Amino acid sequence: MLDNQDQQAVGAAVPPPLSDAPAPLRFRTDTPDDGPIAPLADFLANSNFAAVRLDPADDARALVPHLGRLKLIEVAFPKFRDGRGYSAARILREAGFKGEIRAAGDVLVDQIGFMRRVGFDSFAPAKPLDPTVVKLTLERYPYVYMKAADGKQPVWALRHG
Amino acid sequence: MYRYDQYDQAIVDARVAEFKEQVGRRMRNEITEDQFKPLRLMNGLYLQLHAYMLRVAIPYGTLSGTQMRMLAHIARKYDRDYGHFTTRQNIQYNWIKLEQFADLLDDLSKVEMHAFQTSGNCIRNISSDQFAGAAADELADPRPYAELLRQWSTLHPEFSFLPRKFKIAVIASDTDRAAIQLHDIGLQLIKNEAGDLGFRVYVGGGMGRTPVIGSIVREFIPVGQFLSYSEAILRVYNRYGRRDNIYKARIKILVNELGIAEFTRQVEAEWALLEPLGLDAPQAEYARIIAQFPEPAYDLAAPDTLDLSDPDFAVWVKQNVHAHKQPGYAIATISLKPKGGIPGDASSAQMDLIADLAEKYAQDEIRVTHSQNLVLAHVRKADLYALWSALAEADLATPNLDLVSDIIACPGMDYCTLANARSIPIAQKIAAKFEDLETQRDIGELKIKVSGCINGCGHHHAGHIGILGVDKKGEESYQLLLGGSGAEDTSLAKILGPGFDENGIVDAVDKLVAFYRTVRTGPSERFLDTYRRLGAAPFKEAVYA
Numbered sequence A: 001m002l003d004n005q006d007q008q009a010v011g012a013a014v015p016p017p018l019s020d021a022p023a024p025l026r027f028r029t030d031t032p033d034d035g036p037i038a039p040l041a042d043f044l045a046n047s048n049f050a051a052v053r054l055d056p057a058d059d060a061r062a063l064v065p066h067l068g069r070l071k072l073i074e075v076a077f078p079k080f081r082d083g084r085g086y087s088a089a090r091i092l093r094e095a096g097f098k099g100e101i102r103a104a105g106d107v108l109v110d111q112i113g114f115m116r117r118v119g120f121d122s123f124a125p126a127k128p129l130d131p132t133v134v135k136l137t138l139e140r141y142p143y144v145y146m147k148a149a150d151g152k153q154p155v156w157a158l159r160h161g
Numbered sequence B: 001m002y003r004y005d006q007y008d009q010a011i012v013d014a015r016v017a018e019f020k021e022q023v024g025r026r027m028r029n030e031i032t033e034d035q036f037k038p039l040r041l042m043n044g045l046y047l048q049l050h051a052y053m054l055r056v057a058i059p060y061g062t063l064s065g066t067q068m069r070m071l072a073h074i075a076r077k078y079d080r081d082y083g084h085f086t087t088r089q090n091i092q093y094n095w096i097k098l099e100q101f102a103d104l105l106d107d108l109s110k111v112e113m114h115a116f117q118t119s120g121n122c123i124r125n126i127s128s129d130q131f132a133g134a135a136a137d138e139l140a141d142p143r144p145y146a147e148l149l150r151q152w153s154t155l156h157p158e159f160s161f162l163p164r165k166f167k168i169a170v171i172a173s174d175t176d177r178a179a180i181q182l183h184d185i186g187l188q189l190i191k192n193e194a195g196d197l198g199f200r201v202y203v204g205g206g207m208g209r210t211p212v213i214g215s216i217v218r219e220f221i222p223v224g225q226f227l228s229y230s231e232a233i234l235r236v237y238n239r240y241g242r243r244d245n246i247y248k249a250r251i252k253i254l255v256n257e258l259g260i261a262e263f264t265r266q267v268e269a270e271w272a273l274l275e276p277l278g279l280d281a282p283q284a285e286y287a288r289i290i291a292q293f294p295e296p297a298y299d300l301a302a303p304d305t306l307d308l309s310d311p312d313f314a315v316w317v318k319q320n321v322h323a324h325k326q327p328g329y330a331i332a333t334i335s336l337k338p339k340g341g342i343p344g345d346a347s348s349a350q351m352d353l354i355a356d357l358a359e360k361y362a363q364d365e366i367r368v369t370h371s372q373n374l375v376l377a378h379v380r381k382a383d384l385y386a387l388w389s390a391l392a393e394a395d396l397a398t399p400n401l402d403l404v405s406d407i408i409a410c411p412g413m414d415y416c417t418l419a420n421a422r423s424i425p426i427a428q429k430i431a432a433k434f435e436d437l438e439t440q441r442d443i444g445e446l447k448i449k450v451s452g453c454i455n456g457c458g459h460h461h462a463g464h465i466g467i468l469g470v471d472k473k474g475e476e477s478y479q480l481l482l483g484g485s486g487a488e489d490t491s492l493a494k495i496l497g498p499g500f501d502e503n504g505i506v507d508a509v510d511k512l513v514a515f516y517r518t519v520r521t522g523p524s525e526r527f528l529d530t531y532r533r534l535g536a537a538p539f540k541e542a543v544y545a
Helices: A007-013 A040-045 A060-069 A084-094 A109-118 A131-138 A155-159 B006-027 B033-041 B065-078 B098-109 B143-153 B223-240 B251-258 B260-277 B283-290 B311-320 B348-361 B381-393 B424-433 B437-443 B502-519 B527-534 B536-544
Strands: A051-054 A072-077 A100-105 A122-125 B045-047 B052-056 B082-085 B091-096 B168-171 B185-191 B197-203 B215-222 B321-323 B329-334 B345-347 B366-368 B374-380 B448-451 B465-472 B475-482
Touching: A040 A051, A040 A060, A051 A060, A060 A084, A072 A084, A084 A100, A084 A109, A084 B223, A084 B260, A100 A109, A109 A131, A131 B006, A155 B006, A155 B283, B006 B033, B006 B098, B033 B045, B052 B098, B065 B082, B065 B091, B065 B098, B065 B348, B082 B348, B091 B098, B143 B168, B143 B223, B143 B283, B185 B223, B197 B223, B215 B223, B215 B260, B223 B251, B223 B260, B223 B283, B251 B260, B311 B321, B311 B329, B311 B381, B311 B437, B329 B381, B345 B348, B348 B366, B348 B374, B348 B381, B374 B381, B424 B448, B424 B502, B437 B502, B465 B502, B475 B502, B475 B536, B502 B527, B502 B536, B527 B536
Parallel strands: A051 A072, A072 A100, A100 A122, B168 B185, B448 B465
Antiparallel strands: B045 B052, B052 B091, B082 B091, B082 B345, B185 B197, B197 B215, B321 B329, B329 B374, B366 B374, B465 B475
16 A cells, blocks of 8 residues: 555655654655645635645635646645545545645544545645554555545445456 | 445454554553544444443344344443443443453454444444334335445545534335434435335434424435435535534534525535446445345245233233234334333343344344334244243333333433433333323323433434433423424424423423323324324413413
8 A cells, every 4th residue: 555655756856854844645656846835815816836725614626627737735634623624635536636635734644544545645744653553554444335536446346346 | 134245344354453453552642532532432432421331333223133142242241231222223331441342342243243433423323214124114125225325434534524423314114213304314215206216315304402303405316326415415514514613513503504405506516526426336236235135034824813812912012013014924112111120221131032032033133223122023923922921021021112101311410421410210200100001001102202411312302202401500400392203293392391300300291191181182192192282381381380
């Protein structure tokens, strides 16, 4: 599951992390966008940004007309219990977005399995995650019951070929 | 009954392993209690007044003898020799130790059981009709659809951090034995004019602080698309349900604030986007699951007559036995409301006995009802007497189904951290007041429901008589509500007047019943019917004058 993780690429593309800031957890092979990340309102007002931040109350569908010029969409999780960002990520994938979707903030290891399923492919947790537990978590489930945004076949597809 | 295949078992095993690992991290203090709380809740583990409380899932309330025996084993090994069947057709254990929890989950998983999503802000255990597959008035067995929902909602990645809990019920008859209009989503299997199967979809019903009767969001969704339609409802709720106030976070508040027309428009718009994504299970999967709920191998020679010469047996048959669609068979309800008992409680020995009896007489199948009783749905009439005799010896044959002593009560302040007042002793005192079964039968159907706090786990809003315990300046006080129903004629009970203390509420119920008996048009007019006919005023007069 961690096969696409490219920490090397992260290290090469961005300046060395400040002091003890954790390296972001990234499951993409392309070069990360290191430009400024605009809040949604600023992004919608100025077409030059290639990265945007969605706060929990923001409507992910407002980005749908602009997906072609976006490289990174960062979805903020100020509180881990606020699950709106899961819908935001999946809506963006359903709309065809192929760029990076990053979960940032109060992102806990026990959530990232769900987050991967709804389309997040990078993580910037406020507190660093234990890589051993991350690996364990992401390798946990051999099967899933329902489709989401990660292309995994649900068990009904496996059952009926 | 649905049996796990290797996929189901692998998912349950992985889930158990995951939670064991999470418990380990909590015990090593690697995660905070605040971070652990949603994890344990999604595995059915609450912290109660005295200990951890575990709620084990019984999907749509159906279980086998083997599974019931495991529930008995768990009560014996990890608890105090009893379990408590709940209004969500689950079972709760009140005295669980965290350090034993891993072993307990292993034991459950050996019989295809678990405690997933019996708590937390996620899609909870799916509930259904306890007479499913046996009732003459049903269109089809609703449980295959409940099983499809169970699988679809298990570990749903988008809907595991909802604004609040989410409850779905499925029925397939016009008679509603599952209170679907009081659920976040209620589904009734129907046929459209073309003869196709589909669901009428209710949304936004619920009890709790703000009781609301569900509204119809769609008159007909074809069975083949009900999962993607549910997905659309959940997505609208997940995105727009309120998260600023826990008491306003249920979907009913969103539906009320938007209005059903606007809510419906949003769901339909979402579904138009989701439907083409192929989220619905294929017909082959429906067929696979439906095939696991076959008609029992009926004994076609089974006599359709019953020897009622034993008067005690005759009384039980009259009260606790329902007609079955198959001649020669009957549906038997096992009352978990014996005199002096705690509503819904069963001892390990009782559970073992019920498991044996289900295997011997009832196609190895047991149902839990939302009224906290148990049902054996397929019993040969010729076996009823032997069944009754065995039940009677274990205090499981109280002939009081739907009578005044068949009371729903939440655990209340005896167990629950949320409660403001005790519920169980109130239920016991009322039952004791009407101890004489002859009197109970004369009173007829009367559903009393007791909650120990405003959260309403005892369904007081759906009671013909509802009782709500509140804290009044440090004293327990009980409000009296009348006129609720959780059946197809769903209505919400309304407060009659000022509250009472413990003895006062019991006397008030006594006065209400006495008044009803003097004014009813005849024995067939139920308490609820009389209340609806006369309105609250004369009942108020009878209690408070």
